[in-house]
Amino acid sequence: MPHLEQWPTGRLLTTAARLVEHAWNERLVSIGVTHAGVIALGVLETQGAMTQANLAQLVRVQAQTMGKTLSRLELRGHILRTRSDIDRRSHAVSITPAGSRVLGEAKDVERTLIAGEGLVSSELRSHLQSVIEDLGAPRWNWEADGAPAASRRAGLPEPALIDD
Template structure:
């Protein structure tokens, strides 16, 4: 533990703790070929169904370019499919594949075994959920296209 950590601001402590937990998870998840961020992306697609790349980026609170690079790699792995909207080829829809669902299942099983989960008291989890849910949602995209996966 760093000397003087007691003097850090709450935001510094949250950021450092998030990075430490994410790095621990990544070390474990890389053994099956995915990162923690990748698990979050696939989980969002599995729970939200097909959506535009822009809507996925907003949902995950990242930039469209960031999610685009991730989706490109996932497409190469066969974990997602991307296709232009039926009525507007500029819009790209994305959905999880069976292979993506399978790697997500493996990752979620692995996550259950991670020791760092045991270090997180349940009241901390509830507090973090409250902090995140208190943030205003990002507005949905005004541009709509017809989902090519339906």
Template sequence: MTAASTSSLSMDSWPTGRLLSTAARLVEHSWNQKLAGVGLTHAGVIVLDVLSATEEPMSQAMIAQRVRVRNPTMGKTLSRLEARGHIRRQPSPSDGRSHVVSITDLGARALIEAHEVDRTVLTRAPVDGDKLRKELQTIVVLLASSAREITSGDR
């Protein structure tokens, strides 16, 4: 028996959550390797996606909330993006003590390149990438709405 067939047999007993989290880590690692040439990480792409979807600059806290990470984690990602010139932080017009974040032209170009990279991450996998995306979107929507229901019930 080959190592590949042995590992697939052992995965038959893995819970779905373990399969999903392992696949996510491996895809993220592959994506990060490919994104290095663009000067981004997967976390950076996610932030740039959020910023490109809005006309107005956003606070760090708002970006963290939309991305579903803690504020300090977002701060590290924003620092890397700012150092590469992909985002701009400036004082908030409504509150001079805080800052707002916006995507730069360089960040917008990097995001376009990152989307091209994204199309290549699963090219070696014998799966229908579009179907997988739809199924993952369904899972995210369902579980996100369940999480909101639980959280709102705690109030």
């Protein structure tokens, strides 16, 4: 890419993030899931069953975007939507055993990608962690897999994780 040294830092970050996500999706297609699906599965595995609206709120995407991701996951048997007895318009979304298996496979794909592409340097990780902390991470409780834990006590929104 010509003239990268002239690009603003924000453009460098977003371009790098998109390129890494594209590389993930290329490798994840073999196991039938997208990076967005992996993030949704990861949240469901760590947080438990929840409504589509709650899941969308946790990962800071529109409910419609989450609906598309969940439809793909449901078609492949990775999630189960169960209609609420209280509000028939609402469904509880939960991860299935097949979803847990594909999530484990996806984590292996991610480890392979990051190691194979040289994206594990301590210097790069340190810089990225600093950017995230500078932009608001101290307000969030981050899980080991990169998904934010719910921070309901603070009443604060959580950062976006997927863009599908």
